[in-house]
Amino acid sequence: MVFKRLSRRLFAPVTAMLSIFFSSFAHAEYVLNMTKGVSTISNDIYDLHMLVMWICFVVGIIVFSVMAYSIMTHRKSKGAVASNFHESTTVEIIWTLVPLAILIAIAVPATATLLDLEDSSKSDVSIQVTGIQWKWRYKYLGEDVEFISSLSEENRDAVSASSPNSVEHYLRDVDKRIVVPVNKKIEFLFTSDDVIHAWWVPELAVKQDTVPGFINTSWAYIEKPGIYRGQCAELCGKDHGFMPIVVEAVTMPEYQKWLVAMRGEQAALAASSDKEWTQAELMAKGESVYKATCAACHGATGAGIPPVFPALAKSPVATGDVKGHINIVMNGKTGTAMQAFKTQLSDVDLAAVITFERNSFGNTVGDLVQPSTIKSLR
Numbered sequence: 001m002v003f004k005r006l007s008r009r010l011f012a013p014v015t016a017m018l019s020i021f022f023s024s025f026a027h028a029e030y031v032l033n034m035t036k037g038v039s040t041i042s043n044d045i046y047d048l049h050m051l052v053m054w055i056c057f058v059v060g061i062i063v064f065s066v067m068a069y070s071i072m073t074h075r076k077s078k079g080a081v082a083s084n085f086h087e088s089t090t091v092e093i094i095w096t097l098v099p100l101a102i103l104i105a106i107a108v109p110a111t112a113t114l115l116d117l118e119d120s121s122k123s124d125v126s127i128q129v130t131g132i133q134w135k136w137r138y139k140y141l142g143e144d145v146e147f148i149s150s151l152s153e154e155n156r157d158a159v160s161a162s163s164p165n166s167v168e169h170y171l172r173d174v175d176k177r178i179v180v181p182v183n184k185k186i187e188f189l190f191t192s193d194d195v196i197h198a199w200w201v202p203e204l205a206v207k208q209d210t211v212p213g214f215i216n217t218s219w220a221y222i223e224k225p226g227i228y229r230g231q232c233a234e235l236c237g238k239d240h241g242f243m244p245i246v247v248e249a250v251t252m253p254e255y256q257k258w259l260v261a262m263r264g265e266q267a268a269l270a271a272s273s274d275k276e277w278t279q280a281e282l283m284a285k286g287e288s289v290y291k292a293t294c295a296a297c298h299g300a301t302g303a304g305i306p307p308v309f310p311a312l313a314k315s316p317v318a319t320g321d322v323k324g325h326i327n328i329v330m331n332g333k334t335g336t337a338m339q340a341f342k343t344q345l346s347d348v349d350l351a352a353v354i355t356f357e358r359n360s361f362g363n364t365v366g367d368l369v370q371p372s373t374i375k376s377l378r
């Protein structure tokens with residue numbers, strides 16, 4: 001009785017696991033196998049994987065069948081006597097040539113795919129991807145389009161409210177997607193502003209480290225329009241899990257339209273630096289910039305995470321001379337996580353966030369910074 005109960009308790013998890021395993025068999029392709037992806041190279045990699053898997057499968061079947069057969073038929077109890085020969089040239093030739101042939105059968109397509117994977121030449125679109133703690137900067141070379149893509153606002157709210165189910169793509173959605181055309185060769189040039197990150201989008205079969213001071217390349221030729229998600233795949237600090245990637249593949253005319261719209265947005269942004277802004281406008285803008293760009297380190301309430309990330313509430317810099325405040329935000333502080341935000345934020349964003357910091361979290365300096373001041377300091 002006791003034994004029966006015990007065994008039920010022991011086996012229940014096992015049977016539960018097995019039933020999950022077998023019920024997922026119906027969707028084996030999605031659950032157990034690697035993704036096929038949507039780019040030419042991801043398909044090549046998938047085919048290579050399947051080829052090698054089937055070769056292993058056949059080899060396994062042959063080896064284990066011979067083994068099972070030998071163990072069954074030539075066992076001692078049946079009176080089998082082991083043969084007793086030495087140095088059979090035939091056997092040695094067979095067990096050298098057969099594996100050699102198998103290895104060559106694998107090496108030829110593997111090398112071809114690997115060479116193809118490395119060859120990002122003759123591309124139609126070139127995008128420079130820069131990893132930054134903890135967001136991505138995309139620069140469309142020769143197109144005059146450049147922007148920063150970070151975790152979406154809804155996602156950020158879901159994180160601070162600890163409610164992952166309140167959004168559809170928890171930690172997998174961004175404010176600005178990277179848009180690319182289908183049926184074109186897209187080259188990616190990877191680098192980093194701070195630490196090593198890795199740009200990983202499984203469906204494109206692109207996973208490349210972004211290393212400060214180096215440029216790595218990769219490419220994708222996407223055949224199917226759609227939205228493909230990925231994330232940073234290199235442990236890069238506190239918010240490593242909060243820098244997703246969203247690629248939107250569209251048709252060429254849609255892509256062209258998007259480029260024009262982006263250029264328009266950038267021009268409007270540049271024009272807004274010359275305008276005189278009110279305190280209220282700057283505060284509202286500053287709050288959203290702060291949430292998106294600064295709160296990760298300095299905290300939503302400006303309390304920071306001392307001693308590494310200083311508080312901005314009552315900070316001598318944020319309540320002191322405005323020149324020093326502007327300087328640290330624009331130029332960062334070498335050797336610390338405080339980056340030079342002049343390369344990431346527009347004049348308006350910088351002016352707004354500095355104004356916001358001077359008049360929030362209990363700071364009551366009362367002054368404001370105009371975007372034109374930032375512009376003149378670039």
Ligand SMILES: [Cu+2]
Pocket residue numbers: 131134196197198232233234235236240243
């Ligand atoms: Cu990262």
